[in-house]
Amino acid sequence: LIFQHCLSSSPTQQVYSGLWRGREVIIKCSIEEALKADNHPDSVPRRDVVLFDKPTRGTSMDEFKEMLLNFLKSNLGDQPSLAALVSRIIAMADVNRDGKVSLAEAKSIWALLQLNEFLLLLSLHEKEHTSKLLGHCGDLYVTEKIPHTSLYGVAIPPFLQSLLPSVAHQIIHQWFAPAWPRRAKIAIGLLEFVEEIFHGTYGSFYICEASPGNVGYNDKYDFKMVNLRKVATEMTVRGFLKGRRCEQNADCTYGQDCTAPCDKLLKQCKGEVVQPNLAKVCGLLQDYLLYGAPLELKEDLQKQLRTCMTLSGLASQMEVHHSLVLNNLKTLLWKKISNTKYS
Missing domain, CATH: 1.10.510 (Transferase(Phosphotransferase); domain 1)
Incomplete structure (x- = not known):
């Protein structure tokens, strides 16, 4: 993964253009929730939150699934389709494709789900109106690069x-x-x-x-x-x-x-x-x-x-x-x- 240009001037929004497997991509990591940060100055960036503290050692697979389901319910509402989304998250967490989710893999996917944009990418992927999620590591994730990032084809600086x-x-x-x-x-x-x-x-x-x-x-x-x-x-x-x-x-x-x-x-x-x-x-x-x-x-x-x-x-x-x-x-x-x- 090659980092090329920094695309953000904010310390709480780490966004870079880059190359991965020969294609242009966007790399994002540890993005604070922009709506809160941009519009509510009273909300201080949560420096005290430790991203990789959950799940804890000894958590069973069933307990982790329950954790995910409760998290999705609190963020998306009690939807009948959430069980399918939990299965998709579990499959995505298994990075090395060995059919099991290790503690490190579980902590990584849990940290990513705390980022509002990542959760929305998962929830709105079906009709391809959002960027394709190409890969992730820790709390960093990579999406496809959208060639035209303004409705009019050009953005005024x-x-x-x-x-x-x-x-x-x-x-x-x-x-x-x-x-x-x-x-x-x-x-x-x-x-x-x-x-x-x-x-x-x-x-x-x-x-x-x-x-x-x-x-x-x-x-x-x-x-x-x-x-x-x-x-x-x-x-x-x-x-x-x-x-x-x-x-x-x-x-x-x-x-x-x-x-x-x-x-x-x-x-x-x-x-x-x-x-x-x-x-x-x-x-x-x-x-x-x-x-x-x-x-x-x-x-x-x-x-x-x-x-x-x-x-x-x-x-x-x-x-x-x-x-x-x-x-x-x-x-x-x-x-x-x-x-x-x-x-």
């Missing part, structure tokens, strides 16, 4: 973002963005990802920062979620909101934009996030899809995106309306690019 007016951002994005049919294909993948994390195999997840820099695509224009550190499980968000004191809605915000209403009378956060993933994603896709869209499609597309952006996260509205809006949008885009070279 952070030091320029604040200097350039929003109009300049828009022009740069439009200039470098893929052709419209390619954007439509990427957008369909992003909508499928939203579908996947809404009551998915391992529970529900929230995108807590929907921005072009957190989503990307590969050379075939298949959508890839670049930054899983901005995604949180429903259990994590609910745990954060439960009993939280507040004066206004902003006090009930997890990450950048997972906001719940503040009950002004009780001065406590309610448990439901106001804006669902789909509404956030449609806000992201509005400029992305309307620019250069085929004329015969533009009006209908604009109307559907506008409807989508007004969706509420309240449970009474979610189920049927959410699925209907999402499927209508996917169908509209797919009809336009199916049976062409872009599909």
